[in-house]
Amino acid sequence: MKINAGVTNGIMKIYSLTILLIVILSCRLSAQQQSLNEKKIVSLPSQAEQVDHKIFIQLPKSYGHSKMRYPVIVIFDAHDPTLFDYTSAVVDRLMSTKDIPEAILVGVCQKDRGKELGVERSEITSMKFLQFIKDDLVVYLRSNYNIADYFTFIGHSLGGQFVSDAMMKYPEIFKSVISISGALNYPANNQEYNFYKRKVLTQMEKYVKSKVSIGIPQKYYFSVGDDGMQDSMFRLGALTADSILTSSNPAFLKWHFDEFKGFNHMTTPLVSIPAGLCFIYQDWHFSDSLAMDVLSTQKTDPIDALNKQQLKIKQSYGTDIALPDFLYDQFANFYLDKGNLVKAKYIADQIIISHPNDDAPFALMADILIKQGNKKGAIENLKRAQSNSSIEKYKEKIADLDKP
Template identity: 45%
Template sequence: MKKISTIIALLSVLVTASAQQVKLGDKNTITIHSSKENINRTIYLQLPKNYGIENKRYPLIILFDAQDKSLYNLTSSIIDRMTWTNDIPEAIFLGVVQNNRSQELNFEKSEQTTKIFLDFIKNDLLDYVNKNYKANGYVTLIGHSLGGQFVTNAMVSYPEIFPSVISISGALNYPNKDNTINSKVISKVERYLSATSVSSLKKQKYYFSSGDNGFQESGFKSGALKVDSLYKLHKHNVVNWQFDFLKGYNHMTTPLHGIPAGLAFVFKDWYISDSLAMDVLIYHKTSPSVVLKDKKINIAKSYGVNISLPRNALFQFAEYSLSQGKIDDAEALTKNLLNEYPDDEEVYGLMAEIFVKKGDISNAIKYYERAQSKSVTNKHAEKIKDLKKDQLKSLK
């Protein structure tokens, strides 16, 4: 019997997660003026599906080369999937359309125009997003090929503004002549690792990858391996980097692995693993309050901002606390959920159950009525009716 109840509890976790699927909304096109270039730039914008309904702020993910529709659509789909599975937090997703990618992204050949484009990103683009959307200030850049070179340069130029970077098949060793490593960006990385303080380096998150198949990767992999060797040289100072050498992948297939792996790496300190959730919900090795306290401390240290934890995990932890008779813990967790999800029918229903356990029938009715007002069915009506009967008997 105990084994059956354990399986049912685990299934409850999985069903709740799938029932609460979240994803990005439709793609919108916005235009932002570049002050130094005196031109308007096209940006694709996708917000979390429940943006405006939820009371929280979101990290920002920026992809370069968004005019490449296959790359943009791939990244959008990966963010959708990883948000749904709670591997990464909900985020605001921007795709930057390049007008002239060689002039804008190639620091090695076009240093001055690349600097101007980087100024647009760190000033005009971020200012616009921060003023008009609920961004929390944490930025992740994603670039492929020349975009990988650009985001690496952005990281070492302004590490406090761009704390996490994903470089896929980055043109770090470009132009490549006779497979020699002669790169301004790699030299900047070396100086950055040597001169930056240990505390700052530990907050930086850098994921980069390279394949080994095809003409382009044969050149780019040497640059990536060189950068990996620099990070290994400074590994006593730097812990937040990951290099994936993707054997059998070519220049156009590396994003298939690199983008999800990079996002998982960046948000690994936010992620609540299945094993950790099971330690709470199934094996009872630790309590929700301990797990959440530790997780919030780690998030603050790792990201420097508050990033909301997965709704499903918090809901399950609140349900679990209630089932264990820890009513105060359950109430505190549910209040936090109501603050972030003020239109969530299930959360109002859970708060009503908490008041039932406390013997507070008036508040239980009030929260069931709020749940009913958010519901498309009458599933709370019978509970309200029964509670009102109990309330009337009590008064008599």
């Protein structure tokens, strides 16, 4: 089904975010990132290709400090530092603003992108590279990292062609895909590119009629610009894909198409990456209006709101993806202020379960127990908070409570 409204809260949000991120990149990412650690470089062997691929992995700063399971965002063509660094900045920013969940960012460097990503021209070698992604990379990430087993794959140009093809061949792995200026077709009369045989688009026509079911809606975001020679050519394929999906409107596929006026083949990633990620994770995002209903107008009970949102996430992504910590903290304090200590304690317990190595949840629990008149329990929780903190900020409070 096509999704139009609310994808990115308006085009101006995308442009503003793009300008901000360009400023970040102009500083060469010298400032420390807020949400992602520095990238780790892994050399990963491909069984199908008999070569090693360089992989970049950036973990969220919270990784290892909580029991959270993280979704994975994979960007191809990561050997291009401008593309990978920009994607890293976008992911970092959107995680910080809570527009997308905390995620593991993976960059795949290409050795020969034409042979690896070019489904139309190099079907045999691109199929071997696809085997590497599903049999080696995905297996490696599942085995070595605490992931939520939800992958989003981002490809630009030939990468867009590759991910569009892959989502139809292996929908259970390629559950969400972002195709940016995907090389889906060129005009038939262009002799220089006569190797385009419309393979991906033909497959798409069959795919939308197949009634594929992976238990959750598959998500497909694709975009194109209208400026410059390449995107004026790739526009034909994007518009054809849009027509195929519009006419069939498959129930198992949530999709959105953006045609960016004034953007060319090399600038479309600047707007498409944040727009695509916001689209993919719109069912995860806890909107400001919902938070307002809970905290200000009080039309919705906080625990009911959290439970409904978690159910929505499970139905949309097929796995539990943690909501932002600040929501739980805000809602626990909301109950605490209202004197509903049972519900405040319930939420504080949830925070402690997911973040047993942080001090704040135990300090919150101590405040609740103090109001309940349970000084002993409060002291125990403050001691736990102190043991998880690098500074001795709870000692005075413990001493005050310990007085006869």
